Amino acid sequence: MMPQITKSHPEAASPLFDLSAFPLVRLPMPEPGIAGTGERWAAEFDAILGRGERFVLLSIGPMPEDEAHEDRKARTLWLKRRRADLGRLCLAHLHVERDPDRRAAMQDRAAKMAGAFPYPLALFDCEDTALDRAWTLLRAVPLTL
Known part of the structure; x- marks a missing residue:
């Protein structure tokens, strides 16, 4: 049996989070087999929180199941x-x-893990419906504290 090769994520790569439509934050799903993004992910998320503004996360596609330890x-x-x-x-x-x-x-896993995250997780079958919900949420509350 051949050992699985895990590629490292290039350090000079573009940001992990897409903030081009902030306060909508696009959270890309990690590519399978790519390791080394955890610290970068945390640093970028720290910068998002450092803005002090409310936001909604949006992600699309299969959730990774084989993330590096x-x-x-x-x-x-x-x-x-x-x-x-x-x-x-x-x-x-x-x-x-x-x-x-x-x-x-994912809905089953999300229900079991609901207490681990301090915000609600909602699943959608199409991006347009998710975007409608995101902008409804963002219009409903003041974005700055």
Whole structure:
């Protein structure tokens, strides 16, 4: 059996988060087999929280299931450290999964993990519906505290 090769994420790559439509923050799903993004993810998320403005996360596609241990550890430690700020500023995480079977499986996992995240997670079958919900949420509350 051949060992699995894990590629490192290039340090000079573009940002992980897409802030071009802030306060809508696009959260890309990590590519399978790519390791080394955990610390960068945490630093970029710190910068988003540092804005002090409310936002909505939007992600699209399959959630990674084989994340590198060090990356998962970095995200978990960051979440524990920044949980209160994240809960205060992130209105929701909206995720688009077009495949009904994967969406159902994600819904089951999301229900079990609801207490781990300080914001609601909602799943959608199309991006337009998720975007409508995101902008409805963002219009409903003051964005600055």
